[in-house]
Amino acid sequence: MPTSPLLDQISRLMNEQIPFHRLIGLEVKRFASDISEVQFHWQADLIGNVPQGILHGGVTATALDMCGGLVAIAGVVETLPDDTSPDEVIQRISRCGTIDLRVDYVRPGRGKTFITTAHTIRSGNKVAVARMEMHNEDNMLIAFGTGTYMVG
Amino acid sequence: MPTSPLLDQISRLMNEQIPFHRLIGLEVKRFASDISEVQFHWQADLIGNVPQGILHGGVTATALDMCGGLVAIAGVVETLPDDTSPDEVIQRISRCGTIDLRVDYVRPGRGKTFITTAHTIRSGNKVAVARMEMHNEDNMLIAFGTGTYMVG
Amino acid sequence: MPTSPLLDQISRLMNEQIPFHRLIGLEVKRFASDISEVQFHWQADLIGNVPQGILHGGVTATALDMCGGLVAIAGVVETLPDDTSPDEVIQRISRCGTIDLRVDYVRPGRGKTFITTAHTIRSGNKVAVARMEMHNEDNMLIAFGTGTYMVG
Amino acid sequence: MPTSPLLDQISRLMNEQIPFHRLIGLEVKRFASDISEVQFHWQADLIGNVPQGILHGGVTATALDMCGGLVAIAGVVETLPDDTSPDEVIQRISRCGTIDLRVDYVRPGRGKTFITTAHTIRSGNKVAVARMEMHNEDNMLIAFGTGTYMVG
Numbered sequence: 043m044p045t046s047p048l049l050d051q052i053s054r055l056m057n058e059q060i061p062f063h064r065l066i067g068l069e070v071k072r073f074a075s076d077i078s079e080v081q082f083h084w085q086a087d088l089i090g091n092v093p094q095g096i097l098h099g100g101v102t103a104t105a106l107d108m109c110g111g112l113v114a115i116a117g118v119v120e121t122l123p124d125d126t127s128p129d130e131v132i133q134r135i136s137r138c139g140t141i142d143l144r145v146d147y148v149r150p151g152r153g154k155t156f157i158t159t160a161h162t163i164r165s166g167n168k169v170a171v172a173r174m175e176m177h178n179e180d181n182m183l184i185a186f187g188t189g190t191y192m193v194g
Numbered sequence: 195m196p197t198s199p200l201l202d203q204i205s206r207l208m209n210e211q212i213p214f215h216r217l218i219g220l221e222v223k224r225f226a227s228d229i230s231e232v233q234f235h236w237q238a239d240l241i242g243n244v245p246q247g248i249l250h251g252g253v254t255a256t257a258l259d260m261c262g263g264l265v266a267i268a269g270v271v272e273t274l275p276d277d278t279s280p281d282e283v284i285q286r287i288s289r290c291g292t293i294d295l296r297v298d299y300v301r302p303g304r305g306k307t308f309i310t311t312a313h314t315i316r317s318g319n320k321v322a323v324a325r326m327e328m329h330n331e332d333n334m335l336i337a338f339g340t341g342t343y344m345v346g
Numbered sequence: 347m348p349t350s351p352l353l354d355q356i357s358r359l360m361n362e363q364i365p366f367h368r369l370i371g372l373e374v375k376r377f378a379s380d381i382s383e384v385q386f387h388w389q390a391d392l393i394g395n396v397p398q399g400i401l402h403g404g405v406t407a408t409a410l411d412m413c414g415g416l417v418a419i420a421g422v423v424e425t426l427p428d429d430t431s432p433d434e435v436i437q438r439i440s441r442c443g444t445i446d447l448r449v450d451y452v453r454p455g456r457g458k459t460f461i462t463t464a465h466t467i468r469s470g471n472k473v474a475v476a477r478m479e480m481h482n483e484d485n486m487l488i489a490f491g492t493g494t495y496m497v498g
Numbered sequence: 499m500p501t502s503p504l505l506d507q508i509s510r511l512m513n514e515q516i517p518f519h520r521l522i523g524l525e526v527k528r529f530a531s532d533i534s535e536v537q538f539h540w541q542a543d544l545i546g547n548v549p550q551g552i553l554h555g556g557v558t559a560t561a562l563d564m565c566g567g568l569v570a571i572a573g574v575v576e577t578l579p580d581d582t583s584p585d586e587v588i589q590r591i592s593r594c595g596t597i598d599l600r601v602d603y604v605r606p607g608r609g610k611t612f613i614t615t616a617h618t619i620r621s622g623n624k625v626a627v628a629r630m631e632m633h634n635e636d637n638m639l640i641a642f643g644t645g646t647y648m649v650g
Contacts, residue, residue, distance in 0.1 A: 088214055093284060097214075098215075100256025108252065141494055146294045168472045320624045370556075392517065394519075398592050402519075407560065412556065443603065444603050445602070449598060450598045
């Protein structure tokens with residue numbers, strides 16, 4: 043099983059079948075072990091500060107956590123044998139999880155589209171560490187963060 | 195204006211008028227500068243790991259961030275003069291915000307009701323630091339965290 | 347090999363044979379998987395802020411990291427078979443390491459004696475998470491932190 | 499007073515008069531509000547893991563914290579009026595301090611020379627946030643981190 047179709051399949055799963063991703067509208071745009079990207083659009087439901095009209099910090103944390111989890115998961119998927127069945131892949135991924143997450147809020151979350159990218163900083167057979175950033179459509183840095191993930 | 199009715203009023207505002215709190219079902223149960231408490235109930239929309247049926251880490255991060263923000267805000271409100279108008283209070287609060295957040299995920303987010311508590315660790319006229327914990331209805335520790343908030 | 351003598355032996359090793367611990371004067375006072383304690387005394391060499399006469403933040407970070415590492419290591423040692431040789435124990439411990447560390451500085455580092463305690467929050471066969479605090483001899487909280495450690 | 503000579507003067511102070519910097523051998527190489535750099539050389543006193551011969555994590559934390567503090571301080575110094583006296587500058591700086599620090603350990607601390615760089619991510623009149631990295635002389639990334647600093 044070549045990696046790309048498999049990653050495509052997992053992307054669809056992440057977009058369509060994870061309830062909290064759907065609630066926020068998080069969408070996987072890139073999914074690889076070196077860089078992953080997640081995008082979502084402004085919607086009134088995501089507001090945390092009403093007088094100032096800015097995103098809830100929890101939305102930002104969710105997008106960063108998801109994006110960091112993606113690069114970590116991609117690193118796991120790349121190590122699986124080619125003949126791993128989709129069910130086995132999903133079982134394997136479902137055992138991954140966030141150990142800890144740090145989010146630094148740099149600017150108020152204002153914009154139309156928010157793009158989160160993640161890079162793998164440390165990749166191991168047990169733990170992966172990713173660094174994440176979130177920009178808006180004007181390429182303003184809104185937040186960055188670091189996530190440590192259990193992968194094995 | 196005595197502090198308690200004011201805090202009650204802000205609680206209602208937090209529960210009813212902040213869109214992302216309503217989306218998740220976050221509800222303020224206690225709101226004071228020494229300890230604040232936020233609660234929410236399990237719902238399928240909050241799932242992040244489908245095969246294992248556990249909460250999305252972003253939901254946990256949102257609840258911890260909100261709860262830490264509450265103790266920080268309560269500290270601000272307590273310093274306001276008695277005759278501060280509700281509008282001024284809201285303006286004052288709307289300038290507060292999370293600087294950074296760390297979440298440590300201890301156990302899978304499973305349960306019927308999730309209770310988040312926050313304590314103020316450092317309280318200043320510019321920055322407040324809070325420590326937060328999330329338990330389920332069986333008092334199992336699911337996550338803890340630390341938040342640094344701009345308050346002045 | 348009973349655990350206590352082994353932990354005593356490792357304590358002596360930590361105090362006497364780790365160069366950076368000796369430089370700062372860090373001393374293991376308790377060493378167990380539920381709670382560990384590290385102590386050091388004020389000395390002019392540890393100053394980071396000269397006009398105010400307060401400890402360098404790096405000294406505090408070092409003490410917290412060491413203390414968190416101790417509870418993590420104690421958890422590992424407890425799982426070793428009774429007949430593990432001291433050399434094997436040391437080899438096993440030397441493969442443990444800090445993945446990430448967060449330190450929150452609450453009050454200026456002033457005092458005569460600084461006591462750091464660590465509790466295990468998450469204990470696994472790969473990763474352990476500890477929560478740490480540092481007080482001075484008047485029981486004033488100076489800093490707290492969280493450490494994630496690779497243990498297997 | 500032009501900024502550069504003032505920053506030069508503070509650099510010397512940081513190198514020569516802060517006891518814990520001297521103990522570790524930390525030396526300011528660049529000192530500006532956009533990027534600062536700190537360097538130190540391997541010495542046996544800095545070892546934390548004897549069997550593996552690697553730096554103590556507290557040494558790394560100290561270097562990252564110092565370097566992040568430098569960019570934060572440089573941001574403060576740049577806002578001071580030209581005729582600020584050196585004494586006033588030192589008093590002003592001595593009121594700055596680390597609020598919180600996160601360190602991510604990526605590779606074992608091995609090398610001859612360790613170079614830490616810091617960039618300002620958020621600069622305000624109350625709080626500054628910096629991102630830091632530490633490489634060895636072969637440009638291997640050993641650790642990175644984030645620091646939040648009180649600056650006003």
